[in-house]
Amino acid sequence: MKPDPAGAALEINPELVGSILCRFIRTELQRAGFRHAVIGLSGGIDSSVVTCLAARALGPENVLAVTMPYKTSSEATRRDAQAVLDRLGVRTLDVPITDSVDAYFRRFPDASRMRLANKCARERMTVLYDQSAAFDALVLGTSNKSELLLGYGTQFGDMASAVNPVGDLYKTQLFRLAAWLGVPDEIIKKPPTGDLWTGQTDEGELGFTYAEVDRLLVLMVDCRWRRSELVAHGFEAKFVDRVAEMIRRNHYKRRMPVIAKLSPRTLDRDFRYARDWGT
Amino acid sequence: MAPTSDPEGEALAVDRHGGVLRVAMAQIAPVLAHRERNVALHVAQIEAARGEQADLVVFPELSLTGYFVRDMVPDVAIRRDAPEIRRLMQAAGPTALVAGFVEESPQQRFYNAALFAEEGRIVHVHRKVYLPTYGLFDEQRYFAAGERIEAFDTARFGRVGLLICEDFWHLSAAAIMQAEEVDLLVCVANSPARGVDGDKIRTAVAYDSMARTFAQLLGAVVIVVNRVGFEDGLCFWGGSRIAGPDGSVLAEAPMLDEALTIGTIDLAELRRQRLITPLARDERLLLTLEELNRIKRRRYET
Numbered sequence: 001m002k003p004d005p006a007g008a009a010l011e012i013n014p015e016l017v018g019s020i021l022c023r024f025i026r027t028e029l030q031r032a033g034f035r036h037a038v039i040g041l042s043g044g045i046d047s048s049v050v051t052c053l054a055a056r057a058l059g060p061e062n063v064l065a066v067t068m069p070y071k072t073s074s075e076a077t078r079r080d081a082q083a084v085l086d087r088l089g090v091r092t093l094d095v096p097i098t099d100s101v102d103a104y105f106r107r108f109p110d111a112s113r114m115r116l117a118n119k120c121a122r123e124r125m126t127v128l129y130d131q132s133a134a135f136d137a138l139v140l141g142t143s144n145k146s147e148l149l150l151g152y153g154t155q156f157g158d159m160a161s162a163v164n165p166v167g168d169l170y171k172t173q174l175f176r177l178a179a180w181l182g183v184p185d186e187i188i189k190k191p192p193t194g195d196l197w198t199g200q201t202d203e204g205e206l207g208f209t210y211a212e213v214d215r216l217l218v219l220m221v222d223c224r225w226r227r228s229e230l231v232a233h234g235f236e237a238k239f240v241d242r243v244a245e246m247i248r249r250n251h252y253k254r255r256m257p258v259i260a261k262l263s264p265r266t267l268d269r270d271f272r273y274a275r276d277w278g279t
Numbered sequence: 280m281a282p283t284s285d286p287e288g289e290a291l292a293v294d295r296h297g298g299v300l301r302v303a304m305a306q307i308a309p310v311l312a313h314r315e316r317n318v319a320l321h322v323a324q325i326e327a328a329r330g331e332q333a334d335l336v337v338f339p340e341l342s343l344t345g346y347f348v349r350d351m352v353p354d355v356a357i358r359r360d361a362p363e364i365r366r367l368m369q370a371a372g373p374t375a376l377v378a379g380f381v382e383e384s385p386q387q388r389f390y391n392a393a394l395f396a397e398e399g400r401i402v403h404v405h406r407k408v409y410l411p412t413y414g415l416f417d418e419q420r421y422f423a424a425g426e427r428i429e430a431f432d433t434a435r436f437g438r439v440g441l442l443i444c445e446d447f448w449h450l451s452a453a454a455i456m457q458a459e460e461v462d463l464l465v466c467v468a469n470s471p472a473r474g475v476d477g478d479k480i481r482t483a484v485a486y487d488s489m490a491r492t493f494a495q496l497l498g499a500v501v502i503v504v505n506r507v508g509f510e511d512g513l514c515f516w517g518g519s520r521i522a523g524p525d526g527s528v529l530a531e532a533p534m535l536d537e538a539l540t541i542g543t544i545d546l547a548e549l550r551r552q553r554l555i556t557p558l559a560r561d562e563r564l565l566l567t568l569e570e571l572n573r574i575k576r577r578r579y580e581t
Contacts (some may be wrong), residue, residue, distance in 0.1 A: 013478035020514050023535055058393065067289045168512075274347035274511045276311050 005233075006215035009223055012173050014180035021096020021165045022057035026099040027137055028163045029058070036137035040128050040158070041065040042195060043081035045178050045187055046142040046166060052142055052181040053165055055088045063090040064135045068124045077195050083184045093131065097123045117196040121157025121203035129160075138162040145172040146214055149221065150243070152206065158194075159253060170218060171210040208239065216243055300436065303336040304540045305326035306521040306532045309509025311345035312355050318343065319362050319380065325370040331541050334435060334537055335378040339506035339519075340444050340469040341391060344381050347510045348475050352421045358381035359394070359401055368396050375436065377504075379443070381422075382406065390424040393443050393467050395431070402432040407443040408452070415471065415513065418445075422425075428452050430459035437462030444468040447463060447503070448491060458564055462485055462549055466490075466499060468505040471513040483518045483534065495526035498553045502579050507537055524552035549574045 029035060034119045037054045054063045063235045065088075067081050069079050079187045085092050105111055111119075141161025143153050145168055153159040166174060171192065178188050192202040192210065216235055219225040220243070225233070230240050256268055267270045305324040310316040321338060343350070343363060344355040357363055357380055367378055375397040382392035382404065390406040405427025410418035417573065430440040440456040440463070447453075447466045447507075456464050474481025486502040487502055493502040501524060507517040519532035521542040530542025 008476070013475055013477060016475050016478075019535065024509055024512070024514065028424065103527065272349045274311060274349060276347070276510050277351065278411065279311060279314055 005223065006219050009218045010170060010172055010214060012169070017169070017173075017177055018053065018056070022054050024059040024063050024166055025054055025140070028276075030275060031073075032138060032162070034136065034138050036062045036064065036131045036135050037140045037163075038064045038128055038141065039140045040124050041067050041081050041084060042069075043077040043079070043187065044128065044192060044195075045082070045171075045174055045183065046144055048080075048084045048183045048187050049143045049174055049178050049181060050140050050166055051084055051088060052088060052183060053179075054085045054182075056076050060088050060090040063088075064093060064131060064137060065090050066093045066095055066128060066131055068097050068127055070096070070101060070120050072198050073195050076190075077193075079185050080184070080190070083186065087184065089104060091135075095127050095129065095131075097275060111123070113197055116194065117194070118154045118157060120196070121154035125157050125160045132162075140165065141167065143167055144169055144171050144174055146210055146217060147183055148252075148254060149217055150206070150213070152202065153253070155253045167214055170214040172214045189271050193221045207235065214241060216240065221247075254269045283458045294363065299543060299545045300334040302500070302502060302521060302530070302542045302544055303330055303331060304504045304530070304532050304538075304542065305336055305338045305342075306504065306507055306517045306519045306536075306538045306540065307342060308338075308506060308515070308537055308553070309345040310340055311510055312348050312351040313345075314343065314355060314363060317345070317484035318366055319369050322370045325367065325374065325376070327539050329372065329374050331539070333374055333541060335375040335377070336371065336377060337465060337467065337502055337504045337519075339504050340379045340393065340467040341381065342379040342467070342506070344379075345510060346469040346506075346513075348381065348513070349421060350355050350416070352381055352389050353383070356381040356389050358383055359404060364394065364396075366403070368399050368401075371396065373398070375433070377441065377465055377467060380387070382568075384423075386498045389421065390425060391418065391422045392425075393441055394463070395439060395441055397435070399432055402433055403429075403439075404440060405441040405443060407446060408446040415419060416445075428455045430456060430461045439551075440464045444470060447486075449495075452540050453493050453497065454567075456493075456499075457466045457559055457562060458567075460559060462546060463492060463498065464499050464501045465545075466501070468503060469515055470505050472516045480516050480518075480534070484515050486518070487520065487528070490520055490522040491526040491528065493520035494524055495556075496558060498524045498549060498556065498559050500524060500529075500546070500549070501540075509534055524549055 007202055037058055039051050041051055051065050092261055101119055132139050139161045141157050141164030143165050147153050175188055193200055227240055231237050259266055307320055325336055348355055370460055377395050379393045382390040392404050392406050394401050395403045408423050408425040410422050412419040430438050433439050438461050441459040470482050472480040490501045490503045502521050504519040505517055506515045507516055516534055517532055518534045521529040523529045530540055532538045532540035
């Protein structure tokens with residue numbers, strides 16, 4: 001048998017991962033003084049997994065899943081989101097964002113598709129944070145490790161959250177976890193999409209599949225293979241370089257804004273406290 | 280045929296080892312950098328352990344402070360004669376105690392330390408020697424490294440060695456403890472989960488294998504107490520355990536959840552295992568020293 005180091009490194013035990021993540025959600029909410037969670041549910045696999053985990057961790061009555069369709073959102077997406085809601089019995093709220101987004105862009109009718117997509121993501125963020133205040137809850141994040149590394153997300157949009165249980169799982173690992181959690185098959189099997197515009201798929205836009213890129217990412221990031229080793233292993237040099245550059249170029253999205261150091265102790269540089277300080 | 284009676288030898292063994300002992304593993308989730316709440320948590324666990332007639336209660340590494348203390352190190356640090364430690368010893372009464380704390384020396388050095396207290400006094404303090412500073416760990420930034428790995432004699436537990444987490448991963452520490460002829464080796468830990476592909480967390484598998492292997496190779500009882508809970512996304516996995524000198528697991532706490540788990544150890548079992556496999560007896564300490572000196576000359580003096 002041909003050894004498959006990438007496949008082995010991407011293996012997870014979904015039961016073990018699920019039990020850690022449920023405890024994580026419960027603990028992080030409790031230490032901040034909360035019992036409720038709010039999640040933006042798109043009908044895709046990431047938010048479906050997080051909603052399932054939250055329902056298990058907190059009880060479905062303590063979870064609010066908010067659907068926030070835009071006028072171009074597909075009917076299939078809505079149907080998939082509804083399937084998750086029906087299965088879990090969590091609280092639900094539908095807040096279409098068409099009116100507010102379109103009101104803004106009436107002033108900027110020539111805005112690009114990318115601006116519209118980012119605006120939608122940030123509009124949803126403000127809805128979620130407002131609903132978290134109304135529901136006395138924290139916002140759970142749904143960005144996975146593949147997206148976070150590639151920068152395939154909107155800063156202060158879908159990347160914004162208080163607690164992210166799935167940020168250390170690659171997309172292909174989420175498929176495993178989703179199956180174990182009982183996420184409906186249609187959601188697991190459909191091509192991942194941000195539903196940013198009609199017919200958009202992540203893999204079409206990125207130019208590679210998650211299955212391919214996750215194998216590269218896990219060896220590059222987690223197993224610390226060198227470029228020459230990755231190429232010798234069979235990855236195309238151009239693919240390796242492109243992905244490495246995406247990781248570098250988008251690093252700013254994963255950090256707090258950089259602060260110019262002037263004083264003896266600068267926040268996040270030599271003012272070092274754990275986020276969970278005192279709890 | 281019945282074994283020859285040896286009343287004197289038996290008396291000595293009981294004298295030295297105190298016979299059967301009950302060990303309580305207090306697998307807690309400390310509150311990060313909250314002294315009062317952690318003292319209260321310890322006292323509650325100690326009282327529960329005493330209710331279980333425990334002879335020894337063992338808390339994890341940095342049990343009085345939590346792990347990621349970072350810039351809080353000087354704020355949570357205490358001296359050996361601190362009221363917090365007196366409070367724990369009072370609560371413990373006749374029960375012996377292992378607890379973790381940040382120790383401030385008179386020279387304002389801060390150590391990741393663990394104490395062993397018995398009969399109302401501190402018998403020994405171990406200062407963590409190997410401070411991991413790689414990957415997610417950052418300990419050398421905040422702590423001074425301990426300079427000694429030494430065992431100590433106790434009233435009821437024979438000769439005891441105390442190690443803290445990363446110390447346990449260094450073969451030399453275990454070898455020193457073997458040369459020290461320990462009966463009981465206690466490792467307190469704050470081990471986070473890394474590697475979730477198998478049936479068990481990868482770090483948990485490693486600790487289980489080290490505990491059983493060291494117990495067998497040292498002919499000693501090994502107690503590992505790890506914490507649970509989360510800090511900044513890190514999951515401490517618990518799974519505290521006691522390994523007997525034959526390499527078997529004598530008691531095991533649950534994974535991931537808080538628990539007070541009682542294990543029974545029979546120090547007389549040490550005698551039996553040392554008769555079967557007298558590894559410590561056959562150890563060539565002087566040969567080892569000579570070899571280490573030779574290596575020292577090669578690596579540092581040429």
